[in-house]
Amino acid sequence: MKKLSRTDSALEIIRKAQKEGKLTIGYKSTLEALKKKELDYVFTAVNAPQNIVEDIQHYSNLSETNYSPLNANSEELGVACRKQFTVAVVGVLKEKKE
Numbered sequence: 001m002k003k004l005s006r007t008d009s010a011l012e013i014i015r016k017a018q019k020e021g022k023l024t025i026g027y028k029s030t031l032e033a034l035k036k037k038e039l040d041y042v043f044t045a046v047n048a049p050q051n052i053v054e055d056i057q058h059y060s061n062l063s064e065t066n067y068s069p070l071n072a073n074s075e076e077l078g079v080a081c082r083k084q085f086t087v088a089v090v091g092v093l094k095e096k097k098e
Contacts, residue, residue, distance in 0.1 A: 030091040045074040048088035
């Protein structure tokens with residue numbers, strides 16, 4: 001699994017996925033997609049609860065999904081996702097093969 005080195009590039013990936021409709025927002029939907037191996041990337045906010053971060057890390061390892069903790073807090077992640085609420089976890093869906 002590759003780790004993203006810069007928060008800026010991670011936020012760009014998130015913004016692009018959001019525009020393309022390939023973003024899961026929130027713990028439950030991201031965890032479901034992880035379990036189904038539907039994600040390319042998973043990002044957590046710096047202030048996400050520790051139990052959520054541990055679950056996301058665990059399932060990212062099992063599904064061999066790229067995981068990257070961000071230096072951005074949940075407010076900044078919410079803004080990057082164009083939401084008016086805080087967001088602790090997001091996932092970027094894989095390209096569907098036809």
